[in-house]
Amino acid sequence: MTTDVKIKAPKKRRNASLDKRKARGGWLFVLPFVLGFVLIYIPIIIDSIRYSFSLASYADVAGAPMNFEFVGWANYSNALFEDANFVQNLVKGLTDMVMDIPMILIFSLFMAVLLNQKMAGRAVFRAIFFIPVILSTGLMESIEASNTLGQNMGGADGIDDGSGQSTAGDLVSTLDLQQMFDGMAVGQGLVSFVTNAINNIFDIVNRSGVQMLIFLAGLQSISPAIYESVQIDGASAWETFWKITFPMISPMILVNAVYTIIDSFTTNSNVVMNFIQNIYGQSMEGKGISSAMAWMYFLVVLAIIGIVAAIMSAYVFYQRKD
Amino acid sequence: MNAQNIDNKPKVQKETKNKIRVEFERTPLKERLKAKFLSTFFLQKVVFYIFRLVLLVGISYIVLFPFFSKITGSIMAPEDFADATVRLIPKNVSFDIYKAIWTDNAYLEAFTNTLLLSVSTALLQTFICCFVAYGLAKFKFKGNGLIFLAVIFSLTIPHQTLQFSMSEKFVNFDILGIMQFLNGGGINILGIFKYTNESLAAIDIIPDSWEMFIDGYAMNLTNTFWPLIVLSICGLAFKNGLYIFMLRQFFRGVPDELEESAYIDGSGIMRTFFTIILPLSVPMMITVFLFSFSWQWTDEFYINLFFPGSDTVLMDDIYRNVPTTLSKLMDTVDTDISLYKTAIRNTGGLMIIAPLIVMYLFCQRYLIQGIERSGLTAD
Numbered sequence: 001m002t003t004d005v006k007i008k009a010p011k012k013r014r015n016a017s018l019d020k021r022k023a024r025g026g027w028l029f030v031l032p033f034v035l036g037f038v039l040i041y042i043p044i045i046i047d048s049i050r051y052s053f054s055l056a057s058y059a060d061v062a063g064a065p066m067n068f069e070f071v072g073w074a075n076y077s078n079a080l081f082e083d084a085n086f087v088q089n090l091v092k093g094l095t096d097m098v099m100d101i102p103m104i105l106i107f108s109l110f111m112a113v114l115l116n117q118k119m120a121g122r123a124v125f126r127a128i129f130f131i132p133v134i135l136s137t138g139l140m141e142s143i144e145a146s147n148t149l150g151q152n153m154g155g156a157d158g159i160d161d162g163s164g165q166s167t168a169g170d171l172v173s174t175l176d177l178q179q180m181f182d183g184m185a186v187g188q189g190l191v192s193f194v195t196n197a198i199n200n201i202f203d204i205v206n207r208s209g210v211q212m213l214i215f216l217a218g219l220q221s222i223s224p225a226i227y228e229s230v231q232i233d234g235a236s237a238w239e240t241f242w243k244i245t246f247p248m249i250s251p252m253i254l255v256n257a258v259y260t261i262i263d264s265f266t267t268n269s270n271v272v273m274n275f276i277q278n279i280y281g282q283s284m285e286g287k288g289i290s291s292a293m294a295w296m297y298f299l300v301v302l303a304i305i306g307i308v309a310a311i312m313s314a315y316v317f318y319q320r321k322d
Numbered sequence: 323m324n325a326q327n328i329d330n331k332p333k334v335q336k337e338t339k340n341k342i343r344v345e346f347e348r349t350p351l352k353e354r355l356k357a358k359f360l361s362t363f364f365l366q367k368v369v370f371y372i373f374r375l376v377l378l379v380g381i382s383y384i385v386l387f388p389f390f391s392k393i394t395g396s397i398m399a400p401e402d403f404a405d406a407t408v409r410l411i412p413k414n415v416s417f418d419i420y421k422a423i424w425t426d427n428a429y430l431e432a433f434t435n436t437l438l439l440s441v442s443t444a445l446l447q448t449f450i451c452c453f454v455a456y457g458l459a460k461f462k463f464k465g466n467g468l469i470f471l472a473v474i475f476s477l478t479i480p481h482q483t484l485q486f487s488m489s490e491k492f493v494n495f496d497i498l499g500i501m502q503f504l505n506g507g508g509i510n511i512l513g514i515f516k517y518t519n520e521s522l523a524a525i526d527i528i529p530d531s532w533e534m535f536i537d538g539y540a541m542n543l544t545n546t547f548w549p550l551i552v553l554s555i556c557g558l559a560f561k562n563g564l565y566i567f568m569l570r571q572f573f574r575g576v577p578d579e580l581e582e583s584a585y586i587d588g589s590g591i592m593r594t595f596f597t598i599i600l601p602l603s604v605p606m607m608i609t610v611f612l613f614s615f616s617w618q619w620t621d622e623f624y625i626n627l628f629f630p631g632s633d634t635v636l637m638d639d640i641y642r643n644v645p646t647t648l649s650k651l652m653d654t655v656d657t658d659i660s661l662y663k664t665a666i667r668n669t670g671g672l673m674i675i676a677p678l679i680v681m682y683l684f685c686q687r688y689l690i691q692g693i694e695r696s697g698l699t700a701d
Contacts, residue, residue, distance in 0.1 A: 018585075022461050025591035029457025030469050032450050033566075036556020037472050040491070045479070047487035056486075111381070114374055127686040128382045131389075134612065134682050135675050138620035139641050143671040202384055210564070221575070237370075259564070266480040273482050280485065287486050294483035302478070 052291035056284050075292035086293060093272035101260050103197050105253065108208035112215035133209030141269055211256045218252035247317040254312045258305055265301045272297050396669035403661040419669040426647045432635040436619060439547055444615035446554040447562055448607050454557050455569030456595060477563025481623060489627050492549040549628045560617055565610045572606045609692035612685050616678050637674050644670035
């Protein structure tokens with residue numbers, strides 16, 4: 001008996017210490033982020049909120065910190081009630097987002113399912129599809145934007161610069177499509193939705209790279225055994241998709257929906273963000289106002305993310321792991 | 323029916339002690355082909371195959387065509403743009419646009435500077451994100467969930483919301499007064515840091531309500547690489563939340579037994595991480611590196627924010643200088659061709675992303691591998 005106790009006691013202690021060591025190790029790993037978040041990021045956020053309540057002006061001496069004067073809700077009321085364009089832009093930006101998100105989600109899921117199948121040249125197609133993720137960001141986006149602007153002003157056509165309209169214009173004419181749909185008894189809204197989607201296909205392909213990646217990775221994690229057993233039971237490809245793939249990938253759909261919302265409202269091409277950026281650059285008063293606008297926009301989008309996540313998570317299927 | 327059954331009955335041809343050789347009477351070739359190719363199953367397969375191929379090729383075209391047209395446009399001579407018969411294949415090849423952009427901008431300088439910046443930040447981001455993601459994925463400690471929430475939160479806040487305060491933060495960079503302390507004597511600690519005015523302390527510039535701005539000795543980090551490097555070290559730079567999320571999911575897929583066996587063999591936590599986990603996750607790390615590198619390379623926002631009036635030439639400056647090159651080149655052409663303008667802008671863009679294209683050609687293999695091995699799960 002006594003020997004038993006002696007053996008047990010140190011074992012217990014060692015277990016506890018391993019757990020503790022692992023906990024300490026965990027803290028060590030996340031330390032850079034935690035330090036940065038607490039010491040740099042949170043002050044930045046607090047400052048940003050403060051600035052949205054104040055009027056900035058240049059310091060009296062060059063190189064000194066700026067002066068800030070507390071003005072209460074003035075920036076917010078200025079943005080909402082005095083600025084003629086902010087609310088309009090906000091509404092436009094939000095409707096754009098609501099239109100774009102389902103399209104990007106459907107497209108990226110569809111492409112991911114296609115790219116996940118075994119076929120000749122799969123690696124080549126994958127490599128091509130991820131080009132936009134790497135190359136069509138930041139500066140390239142700005143160049144595309146200035147091209148479209150120049151084209152609209154110059155009225156040029158001919159060479160395709162990938163600015164969206166002309167690409168789709170070469171492939172299918174919007175008018176043809178509209179005529180085709182006119183014969184069917186579908187609502188005008190749906191028609192414009194579909195034609196919009198085809199017109200913006202370049203944009204959508206560009207913006208769904210990361211989503212495709214996340215979906216592909218999700219598809220890889222579905223066990224092949226499930227597909228095998230379904231096949232033995234005689235399910236068709238259609239049934240397999242809706243009964244197996246879709247539920248299994250549904251957590252990824254939620255993740256992607258949230259990511260797409262975040263991504264679409266933080267990109268440079270976003271209407272509201274561009275507007276805010278302009279206000280920011282215009283004047284010193286604009287800096288406070290732009291902060292106020294950005295915070296309002298952020299809160300609205302956060303609310304949308306919350307609603308979407310709440311609705312979708314009710315339908316998301318999580319596989320139980322035993 | 324009956325007759326057929328009898329016909330198809332296997333005939334035992336030869337029987338030895340160990341082997342039985344059986345021969346079926348084969349259905350005729352015509353019948354076999356009919357069964358194979360005239361079924362709805364086969365038809366479905368063919369239709370689906372064609373549909374898939376058309377779709378994939380079509381979308382590849384949409385992705386690749388802009389690049390193709392940009393490249394051909396960039397080597398066209400000005401007269402080709404006026405010629406209506408020339409559309410995609412240039413008649414007169416000229417490299418004037420490339421030459422003009424190369425000479426008007428310090429392209430090489432911009433290239434080396436941007437390379438230095440992108441490589442350093444991307445390497446830092448990759449390793450820091452690996453660290454944080456591994457800590458979040460494999461260790462249970464109090465506050466794990468809270469930190470993950472903070473990661474997602476940092477991804478959610480748009481950088482435009484924070485731009486003003488972020489630039490202010492790095493113009494007057496100070497953490498808990500440490501910088502002020504280090505910098506107090508006005509000694510240049512690191513040559514890279516630039517001061518704000520030392521004589522500020524003497525002048526009363528402090529507004530009553532903003533006491534946090536008292537320190538006149540804080541450092542001005544703008545126009546150096548430091549703001550981006552500091553953000554990278556903390557895993558707070560552009561889209562780092564996404565990298566941490568991706569890597570965390572990847573590490574969750576790595577079986578615990580791997581580390582447990584390493585621990586039993588006496589390897590410490592750090593050693594296990596560096597010798598076992600990191601080599602496993604190389605494709606995933608290359609994916610993250612590729613993202614952070616190329617997003618930093620084409621970044622415009624942070625460069626504008628942190629390099630407001632700098633002598634450091636970056637890729638962003640090339641983009642901003644294109645209009646001057648454009649007006650110079652347009653002077654040499656007598657007519658105002660808007661297509662030529664577009665081509666000049668596109669060439670500028672091509673020269674900016676040329677290194678990325680080369681890199682992508684080499685790295686896409688790892689990107690695909692990274693996807694294949696990631697096995698994301700969202701629980």
